[in-house]
Amino acid sequence: PELVETQTLALETKRHDKLLRRPLICGSDAGLWQYSSTADIILLDCSAIFTSVNLSQAADRLRYQRRHMRAGKPAWSYVQTQPSLALAAQMQAVDATMRNRPVVDAEQIRLSAFFAIASGCRGLCFKSRARLDLNDPVSRARAQAIQRVNLELDIIRPWLAASTSYEQVATNDPRLHATVLSTEQAALLMVLQATEQEQLVLQPAVESTVALALPTDNPEAQPYRLTPTGLRTLAREQDQVEIDRLQRVTLVVATKDPHVVHYVSHRISQNADAILRLRARLLDDKLQRTLTVANVASGIELNRQSGHLVSAKSQLARLTRAIETRDLRAAGEFASRADAALTHYHHAVWQESVLPFTSPSASPG
DSSP states (O other): HHHHHHHHHHHHHTTTTTOOOOOOEEOOOHHHHHHHHHSEEEEEOOOOOTSSSSHHHHHHHHHHHHTTTTTTOOOOEEEOOSOOOOHHHHHHOOOOOOOOOSOOOOHHHHHHHHHHTTTOOOEEEOOOSSOOSSSSSHHHHHHHHHHHHHHHHHHTTTHHHHOEEEEEEEOOTEEEEEEEESSEEEEEEEEEETTTTTSSOOOOOOOEEEEEEOOOOTTOOOOEEEEEEEEEEOOOEETTEEEOOOOEEEEEESOOOOHHHHHHHHHHHHHHHHHHHHHHHHHHHHHHHHHHHHOOOOHHEEEEEEEHHHHHHHHHHHHHHHHHHOOHHHHHHOOOOOOOOHHHHHHHHHHHHHTSSSGGGGGGO
């Protein structure tokens, strides 16, 4: 019945919209073959934050759903920016006076967005139950996290809009998930780093080195790594590229077209200052939330980890000075160090908190 009603509504909508011919978007998690013949875009939802499903599993679910749609039909994906209503209700029931409610970390939002893109979705819908222009710290941080993701995606927009293929690349590290998005002019290699429980709490990125196959029809294509301040040329050995100091999101463009190189370099240059300023604000917000936790948390392990808070404060101060003096290369390095220090401390708090339980999901919090 829902399918028939939707088809009738779609026909009626198109009949009244002959002039503008705006695309019809339909959200569904079942009957995707039928719905994708009715709507122009299918909106999928595989929200994983604070669930038992990790981010890579959620991306696999998106790929599975896309395979059950009609060929060539574009899919968009929701990106979670708040805890689910069910979790919020559960926390309210546990302690109605709780001051520190669960917050989706800015990096979790960012990773979720890139995993959705890597699964083949061509558009994102940031899910929110509250206005983003509210003047409270949590709303500001959510708005800034979304703004940062949009600025980063703006740099690789041609591949999101016009890629002709999505190909997963095998890795020997279960933490790494690599995908190639290809166009006629260039290939974009996305390497995402996530652990089994990244949807619950972030873990520090392991800055390892990996050699990956670079599928491209052009053996003369030169690989370039996208950094916060520009492109860095990478060495290529036959059809492999070696990438060092992997981050949570590592992007590599392979092309021999100078116009592609110029476009990407120009977009990075245009967005670098804004991205770093947003990252500085998000890290400062994360530090303030971490200090609030540190004031009430206790434990031998946390005392050992307190040096990370000192380091985070120091790196954030250096980050602010580097941005003010326009030393963006140094600012990117200080931001990574501050993020790593805060993530180390968060993970230590979380590990000590879940020790008494058989699994993280055994605790209502």
